[in-house]
Amino acid sequence: MTNSEPTLANDDLRRKRNALRVSVIFSVAMVLFTLFTLKDIWPVQNRDDAIFLIEDTLLILASVISIPLVRKGHTSRGMGILLGALLVTMLLSPFNSEGGGIMVALVGLVVTFGITNLTMPPRPAGWAMGISTAIGFVAILVDLFGPANSITEENTAFILILGILVSVILFGLIVRQFANYSLRAKLVIAFMVVSLLPLIIQGYQNNTVTKNTLTENANQSLQGQANQTAAILDNFILTTKEQLRAQGQLPSFANFLSLPANERGFSPEQIQANTTLLALSRSNPAFISSYALLDLDGNILLDTKPSNIGLNKATQDYFTVPLQTGLTYVSPVYFSPNASENLALYFSAPVVNLAGDIIGVLRVQYTASVFQALLRESANTVGLGIGAVLLDENSLRLAHTSDPELIFKSVVPLEATRFRQLQAAGRVPQGGTATDFSTNAQDFQAGLDNIDTQPAFTADLNIGPQPLGIDSVVATRMQTQPWIIVFAQPQDLFLAPIVEQSRNAVLFGMAISAVVFGLAIVLSQFLAAPVSRLSAIAAEVATGKFEARARVESGDEIGALANAFNQMTEQLGTLVGTLEQQVADRTRALAASTEVSRRVSTILDLDQLIIEVVEQVQRAFNYYHTHIYLFDPNREKLLMMGGTGEAGRRLLQNKHFLVPGKGLVGRAAETNQVVFAPDTTSDPRWLPNPLLPETKAEIAIPIAVGQNVLGVLDVQQNTTGKLTQEDADLLQAIANQVAIAIQNARSYEVTRRIAEQETNVNSIAQEIQQATQMEDVLQILATGLGQSVKIKRAVVQIQNLTILDKQN
Numbered sequence: 001m002t003n004s005e006p007t008l009a010n011d012d013l014r015r016k017r018n019a020l021r022v023s024v025i026f027s028v029a030m031v032l033f034t035l036f037t038l039k040d041i042w043p044v045q046n047r048d049d050a051i052f053l054i055e056d057t058l059l060i061l062a063s064v065i066s067i068p069l070v071r072k073g074h075t076s077r078g079m080g081i082l083l084g085a086l087l088v089t090m091l092l093s094p095f096n097s098e099g100g101g102i103m104v105a106l107v108g109l110v111v112t113f114g115i116t117n118l119t120m121p122p123r124p125a126g127w128a129m130g131i132s133t134a135i136g137f138v139a140i141l142v143d144l145f146g147p148a149n150s151i152t153e154e155n156t157a158f159i160l161i162l163g164i165l166v167s168v169i170l171f172g173l174i175v176r177q178f179a180n181y182s183l184r185a186k187l188v189i190a191f192m193v194v195s196l197l198p199l200i201i202q203g204y205q206n207n208t209v210t211k212n213t214l215t216e217n218a219n220q221s222l223q224g225q226a227n228q229t230a231a232i233l234d235n236f237i238l239t240t241k242e243q244l245r246a247q248g249q250l251p252s253f254a255n256f257l258s259l260p261a262n263e264r265g266f267s268p269e270q271i272q273a274n275t276t277l278l279a280l281s282r283s284n285p286a287f288i289s290s291y292a293l294l295d296l297d298g299n300i301l302l303d304t305k306p307s308n309i310g311l312n313k314a315t316q317d318y319f320t321v322p323l324q325t326g327l328t329y330v331s332p333v334y335f336s337p338n339a340s341e342n343l344a345l346y347f348s349a350p351v352v353n354l355a356g357d358i359i360g361v362l363r364v365q366y367t368a369s370v371f372q373a374l375l376r377e378s379a380n381t382v383g384l385g386i387g388a389v390l391l392d393e394n395s396l397r398l399a400h401t402s403d404p405e406l407i408f409k410s411v412v413p414l415e416a417t418r419f420r421q422l423q424a425a426g427r428v429p430q431g432g433t434a435t436d437f438s439t440n441a442q443d444f445q446a447g448l449d450n451i452d453t454q455p456a457f458t459a460d461l462n463i464g465p466q467p468l469g470i471d472s473v474v475a476t477r478m479q480t481q482p483w484i485i486v487f488a489q490p491q492d493l494f495l496a497p498i499v500e501q502s503r504n505a506v507l508f509g510m511a512i513s514a515v516v517f518g519l520a521i522v523l524s525q526f527l528a529a530p531v532s533r534l535s536a537i538a539a540e541v542a543t544g545k546f547e548a549r550a551r552v553e554s555g556d557e558i559g560a561l562a563n564a565f566n567q568m569t570e571q572l573g574t575l576v577g578t579l580e581q582q583v584a585d586r587t588r589a590l591a592a593s594t595e596v597s598r599r600v601s602t603i604l605d606l607d608q609l610i611i612e613v614v615e616q617v618q619r620a621f622n623y624y625h626t627h628i629y630l631f632d633p634n635r636e637k638l639l640m641m642g643g644t645g646e647a648g649r650r651l652l653q654n655k656h657f658l659v660p661g662k663g664l665v666g667r668a669a670e671t672n673q674v675v676f677a678p679d680t681t682s683d684p685r686w687l688p689n690p691l692l693p694e695t696k697a698e699i700a701i702p703i704a705v706g707q708n709v710l711g712v713l714d715v716q717q718n719t720t721g722k723l724t725q726e727d728a729d730l731l732q733a734i735a736n737q738v739a740i741a742i743q744n745a746r747s748y749e750v751t752r753r754i755a756e757q758e759t760n761v762n763s764i765a766q767e768i769q770q771a772t773q774m775e776d777v778l779q780i781l782a783t784g785l786g787q788s789v790k791i792k793r794a795v796v797q798i799q800n801l802t803i804l805d806k807q808n
């Protein structure tokens with residue numbers, strides 16, 4: 001058995017397990033989906049429902065049949081049946097689901113690609129993906145230019161959710177098995193994702209931007225018309241009130257009302273007042289129902305509608321308010337079932353005499369259809385499909401240009417108590433409940449509740465002769481009445497350009513997808529071949545043939561990979577030599593350390609010792625700078641005693657010193673511990689030196705004998721991180737040797753001075769013994785003592801006689 005045979009067996013077993021999972025997932029998903037949709041299409045009554053049921057049944061049967069086939073080892077046959085049913089469904093979906101065909105085709109392509117990659121060998125998988133792509137394109141074309149749909153929006157949404165769920169599950173399985181795919185399959189998947197994902201994102205962004213722009217333009221147009229219409233209605237009310245105020249001051253009304261009640265009948269004043277009322281009522285006969293004159297008791301004395309004469313309206317607000325305020329008044333809209341026009345709006349004004357006293361009330365009754373006419377005229381000037389609605393403070397429709405049947409129906413059911421109050425006031429029709437006189441448009445009411453902060457919103461207002469669905473709505477408040485003007489337009493009307501744009505985008509995407517898929521197949525083969533050859537070379541290197549080299553066939557990433565592989569092979573071949581070189585370097589470093597220690601151990605002069613140490617350390621390890629600090633006799637300062645280069649010379653010349661505890665050197669001296677700063681720029685303890693501007697790393701090593709710190713050996717490097725712990729260990733060993741050498745040098749200096757002094761004393765004693773004169777003895781004594789203790793001037797004084805021997 002060859003090495004490839006176990007691999008093939010493992011691949012077949014993996015595909016069988018994946019195929020069984022796919023079949024089970026499909027069976028469960030399709031059964032759930034069929035149960036969900038069966039309640040809407042059963043019993044089958046049309047062709048579209050029949051096609052839909054055939055699709056579901058076909059997928060269920062195919063997935064159920066595939067399960068035993070896969071269990072028996074017929075994986076390709078079972079998956080072939082399932083894929084065949086799926087492709088038939090993709091092809092049939094556009095014939096009964098406009099818009100849903102694109103969705104089903106895209107989801108079907110994802111599912112098909114997932115199934116083929118999970119369950120089929122590379123070659124059959126490639127053929128299956130090619131066929132499914134072609135069928136998907138046909139389904140999309142039929143959907144774009146084919147018949148309209150008959151599937152409900154709810155079912156379409158469920159299809160989308162189910163398709164996404166299945167796609168996510170399959171995607172998870174693909175990700176788990178992705179490492180086992182061939183390089184060619186991975187490249188094809190990568191090409192498709194990288195090429196098509198930006199197109200999808202760009203198409204979505206373009207669609208969103210276009211939709212937002214069209215919506216914003218439509219909202220601005222609606223907002224402008226709503227504001228203009230509100231201004232028209234406000235102007236109508238204000239103008240009517242002002243006209244009625246002036247009419248209430250006409251002499252004919254005052255003369256009539258000033259007469260005693262028993263003198264008014266058939267008087268000239270009555271005839272004049274009645275003539276004036278008739279003339280005023282003819283100013284707008286289409287909407288004025290009547291003009292009336294009421295006395296102070298609320299009795300209608302004169303009315304252009306004779307049936308109203310003699311009625312008492314003392315309780316009506318249009319009578320009481322002008323008497324109480326002296327101002328003109330406009331009433332709410334009332335429902336009057338006995339009138340020819342059910343909806344009425346009243347304007348009233350006080351009638352005053354020459355003395356300015358209120359002697360009655362002038363009242364005009366308008367039909368509320370005046371608002372319907374004004375709204376319709378305003379809506380017609382905007383464009384086709386625009387609808388307008390007038391709402392009062394209770395969200396009752398007072399006018400509706402598209403559906404007058406909704407007038408006097410509230411947007412949502414009113415609270416029962418409030419509804420009864422409005423019925424009692426004549427504001428809504430008698431009989432029925434709040435639900436009977438409402439439309440329960442919750443989305444519309446939610447938008448109305450927030451118009452002060454968000455005047456534009458979406459809701460379903462049933463605008464247009466054939467309502468098209470969701471409408472863009474803009475609402476604004478009137479100034480003269482607590483009413484709201486609403487303008488709306490179906491989104492499908494002003495978003496129509498997006499449909500054409502989407503169609504073009506889909507066609508373009510299909511063309512790009514076809515090209516990308518073909519290129520992916522060709523390029524994957526082209527790119528995989530060099531990698532296969534590189535894999536063969538890698539197998540040779542694995543046997544120990546480090547001289548094998550891959551052929552660099554191009555300058556792209558694959559060529560770079562081959563070049564990197566050759567470099568890696570070369571590095572592997574030289575690894576042993578590199579390790580030996582590292583050992584040799586370490587040995588040389590140790591040898592250098594030993595040489596420094598040996599040299600300093602033979603030097604007894606302290607100054608020469610320090611110079612030799614800094615020079616040897618700097619030269620042996622190629623440091624940027626090396627110097628040594630020693631404590632002064634009082635241990636208050638760290639005196640710089642030696643340094644390398646020009647910087648060291650200038651520091652010595654300037655008698656440079658540091659304070660213990662400050663900087664890295666001071667810290668090492670104070671704590672008797674190594675202070676290491678691999679990156680001085682990030683170490684707050686580091687003190688910069690202008691003479692050493694390139695310092696990037698520094699190690700301060702205490703020079704100590706036990707706990708007695710004599711000074712600090714400080715080395716610096718001009719590259720961050722170039723000083724390591726290995727350097728610290730070597731320098732510590734050198735510093736220990738230097739400490740002993742310094743101690744030896746100091747001890748030697750003390751011994752040398754003592755010996756020199758003893759020699760001088762013996763010499764003085766011999767010269768004194770040979771002297772014969774007192775003056776000679778004193779001269780020898782002064783000279784010898786001055787030289788012994790190294791003073792500039794020595795004086796020997798006996799009684800009052802002073803002998804000056806020598807000035808040095």
